[in-house]
Amino acid sequence: MTSFVRQFVSKKKRRIRENGFDLDLSYITDRIIAMGIPAEGREGLFRNPIAEVARFLKHYHENHFKVINLCSERDYDPAKVGGNVERIPLEDHQIAPLSLMLKFCQIADEWLSQNENNVLVTHCKAGKGRSGQMICAYLMYTSYCPCPQTALQFYGEKRTKNGKGVTIPSQRRYVGYFHDFLEKGPREEVELQLAQISFTSNIVSAKDVNVVISSIIDTDSCKRTRVISADESGMKVTRSKSGRTMVLGFSHLWIFGDVKFEFHTPKARLFFFWFNTSYIQGTEFSLWNKRELDKPSKGIELDTQVSLFFVERRPRGAKQ
Numbered sequence: 185m186t187s188f189v190r191q192f193v194s195k196k197k198r199r200i201r202e203n204g205f206d207l208d209l210s211y212i213t214d215r216i217i218a219m220g221i222p223a224e225g226r227e228g229l230f231r232n233p234i235a236e237v238a239r240f241l242k243h244y245h246e247n248h249f250k251v252i253n254l255c256s257e258r259d260y261d262p263a264k265v266g267g268n269v270e271r272i273p274l275e276d277h278q279i280a281p282l283s284l285m286l287k288f289c290q291i292a293d294e295w296l297s298q299n300e301n302n303v304l305v306t307h308c309k310a311g312k313g314r315s316g317q318m319i320c321a322y323l324m325y326t327s328y329c330p331c332p333q334t335a336l337q338f339y340g341e342k343r344t345k346n347g348k349g350v351t352i353p354s355q356r357r358y359v360g361y362f363h364d365f366l367e368k369g370p371r372e373e374v375e376l377q378l379a380q381i382s383f384t385s386n387i388v389s390a391k392d393v394n395v396v397i398s399s400i401i402d403t404d405s406c407k408r409t410r411v412i413s414a415d416e417s418g419m420k421v422t423r424s425k426s427g428r429t430m431v432l433g434f435s436h437l438w439i440f441g442d443v444k445f446e447f448h449t450p451k452a453r454l455f456f457f458w459f460n461t462s463y464i465q466g467t468e469f470s471l472w473n474k475r476e477l478d479k480p481s482k483g484i485e486l487d488t489q490v491s492l493f494f495v496e497r498r499p500r501g502a503k504q
């Protein structure tokens with residue numbers, strides 16, 4: 185019964201079933217493992233029981249494994265899985281900024297180069313999205329995969345039975361940013377002045393929609409600061425609505441770095457997306473349909489579109 189529940193919870197992810205082990209765990213390469221969180225108590229009944237994870241790692245990789253915990257929402261006593269655990273806390277369903285992708289790669293590389301028997305074990309909660317973003321970065325960092333498309337496809341096939349590994353569009357976008365970073369080095373840090381958001385969707389004619397913009401202020405903790413809600417005063421925000429289109433106009437709103445846009449109705453979150461201002465080319469950032477949005481709600485139709493228009497860009501820290 186427990187085995188059935190665990191299988192159900194791990195959905196399409198590939199499990200390892202051998203020598204009495206049955207875990208939500210996949211070898212992406214011989215030396216890189218992705219798995220679901222080692223869980224305790226009640227959660228251990230439907231996820232990977234922490235004692236079983238420890239037994240597996242000891243059995244196959246004793247003294248040669250390092251675990252990286254990517255969950256900000258869960259933690260456990262590292263001693264319960266052998267002690268060699270590092271944590272890079274990331275929020276569920278969100279992106280890891282480039283600096284943390286690089287940190288992950290450096291930790292992984294240092295560990296794996298110490299001994300040819302060493303393996304790296306990565307997990308978030310499900311061991312799919314956040315783990316995938318980081319592992320794809322490492323596959324490119326080591327030139328195991330030449331480009332984002334290959335890395336994402338390779339990871340998807342190794343981790344899941346349906347080939348869908350990293351599915352959140354913003355996480356995939358950041359895998360692309362990391363490739364650019366590896367090829368061309370860091371980009372100049374720029375601030376963008378956001379003038380307008382145009383949102384076209386079936387939901388606009390039915391509900392009031394609000395937008396909350398936030399950006400990461402401390403990449404180590406992924407701490408976010410709320411920039412503005414279109415419903416709040418303090419900054420001049422104009423709204424207009426015509427049929428299926430809503431337009432928000434902003435005055436003097438500068439955004440910088442890793443920025444999240446979250447669209448809400450009064451009762452529910454509709455979807456969100458992330459980008460980094462240094463990677464915006466030109467004056468527009470557009471997402472052309474529902475498939476390009478992160479975690480869109482069910483009521484949104486496929487032809488939903490969002491466009492952001494920027495009127496100015498300046499190097500970070502330039503005088504206003």
Ligand SMILES: O=P(O)(O)O[C@@H]1[C@@H](OP(=O)(O)O)[C@H](OP(=O)(O)O)[C@H](O)[C@H](OP(=O)(O)O)[C@H]1OP(=O)(O)O
Pocket residue numbers: 193195276277278308309310311312313314315349350351352
């Ligand atoms: O893709 P889905 O819909 O299975 O979503 C996963 C979640 O399943 P849910 O839809 O909440 O049942 C899943 O949650 P559960 O394991 O189902 O509690 C995780 O949040 C997973 O993210 P990550 O791999 O831990 O970074 C989520 O993966 P991402 O959507 O973040 O890739």
